[in-house]
Amino acid sequence: MNLQFANRVAVVTGGGHGLGRTYARELASRGAIVVINDIGCAPDGLSTAESVAGEIASSGGTATAHLGSIADPTVARTLIEETVDRFGRIDILVNNAGFTTMTDFTSHALADLDDLLDVHLRGPFAATQEAFRHMERNGYGRIVFTSSSAGVFGRVGGGGYSIAKTALLGLMNIVSLEGMKSGILANVILPSGKTNIEVRGGARVPSNDRLRETFGLMDSFLAPEFVTPLLVYLCSEQCDVSHRIYSVIGGRYARVFVGVTEGWMAEGTTPPSVEEIAGHLSTIDAMDAWTLPLSAEDELTEVAERRRIFPPRGHSPESRGGPC
Numbered sequence: 001m002n003l004q005f006a007n008r009v010a011v012v013t014g015g016g017h018g019l020g021r022t023y024a025r026e027l028a029s030r031g032a033i034v035v036i037n038d039i040g041c042a043p044d045g046l047s048t049a050e051s052v053a054g055e056i057a058s059s060g061g062t063a064t065a066h067l068g069s070i071a072d073p074t075v076a077r078t079l080i081e082e083t084v085d086r087f088g089r090i091d092i093l094v095n096n097a098g099f100t101t102m103t104d105f106t107s108h109a110l111a112d113l114d115d116l117l118d119v120h121l122r123g124p125f126a127a128t129q130e131a132f133r134h135m136e137r138n139g140y141g142r143i144v145f146t147s148s149s150a151g152v153f154g155r156v157g158g159g160g161y162s163i164a165k166t167a168l169l170g171l172m173n174i175v176s177l178e179g180m181k182s183g184i185l186a187n188v189i190l191p192s193g194k195t196n197i198e199v200r201g202g203a204r205v206p207s208n209d210r211l212r213e214t215f216g217l218m219d220s221f222l223a224p225e226f227v228t229p230l231l232v233y234l235c236s237e238q239c240d241v242s243h244r245i246y247s248v249i250g251g252r253y254a255r256v257f258v259g260v261t262e263g264w265m266a267e268g269t270t271p272p273s274v275e276e277i278a279g280h281l282s283t284i285d286a287m288d289a290w291t292l293p294l295s296a297e298d299e300l301t302e303v304a305e306r307r308r309i310f311p312p313r314g315h316s317p318e319s320r321g322g323p324c
């Protein structure tokens, strides 16, 4: 399989540095026209949207820089509009821009939550909504959202960053379900890379010696380039998955999913007592069998089938499993 992107137009937000820079370069090296958005100079001053566009141009690729904060929804929408005005279409949107924080929950200012939601949720919402309209008309689109294991699994001190990153799963759910009929695929990645990402509120240091040692030993596997191949696959025409979450860390590529245990079916038609819930908690919790609902409606239908309200539909092997 040789994945090429000739005539495909891609937007990478926060593409001036770190992970986004590697995405932009790899997409361009495979023929995509890449629009690189960034606020300007990354905190360490190493590279910018313009310098990445320059690197791509000097290797024979096509790229253009767009300067502006994705945290401003007007800028986010304009980024997409200008891309379509200039190149006639948008095929790929990589929502990547962001910064992180280290703040204890009790000292977290509400205003800081707004800043995090602006860059990680509202910006991607606005850019994606604008891109979705164009992609829908073309019957084709690939959208990737950048969440974080600090969001999906949590991180002490993750604060609003973790919260905003988890909210992206909700955005991806809606975009993937509503995009399916128009050839728009949307997925989430949880990347991990040594990038000097801006950390506001405190340093992101390993919380104990073992973790510090682990980071040191894993160093060579934490290059941003380890994340790039999965991201680029999710942006490709050959990609045939949507509504999924993938984790990349230390050269390990894995699917992350939200499943439902088989649970306990209350007998009869009246609600169970609190004591019955307490008595069945181990069955409710048991992870030896689970399903993976494809939507909220799917979960309801599944339970209706178990109640024999509907005949069973027959499930794809991937929507059921266990033990996990």
Ligand SMILES: NC(=O)c1ccc[n+]([C@@H]2O[C@H](COP(=O)([O-])OP(=O)(O)OC[C@H]3O[C@@H](n4cnc5c(N)ncnc54)[C@H](O)[C@@H]3O)[C@@H](O)[C@H]2O)c1
Pocket (backbone or CB within 6 Å): 013, 014, 015, 016, 017, 018, 019, 020, 037, 038, 039, 040, 041, 042, 043, 068, 069, 070, 071, 072, 096, 097, 098, 099, 100, 119, 146, 147, 148, 149, 190, 191, 192, 193, 194, 195, 196, 197, 198
């Ligand atoms: N590096 C990791 O281990 C890691 C882990 C989980 C998630 N992530 C996520 O991956 C994404 C990329 O992070 P990175 O590690 O490459 O960081 P990075 O700092 O190297 O790159 C992020 C880029 O986004 C830009 N940016 C920040 N705010 C912006 C805004 N409002 N508008 C436009 N551009 C903006 C920065 O200038 C920077 O160039 C982020 O969303 C981050 O939260 C990274």
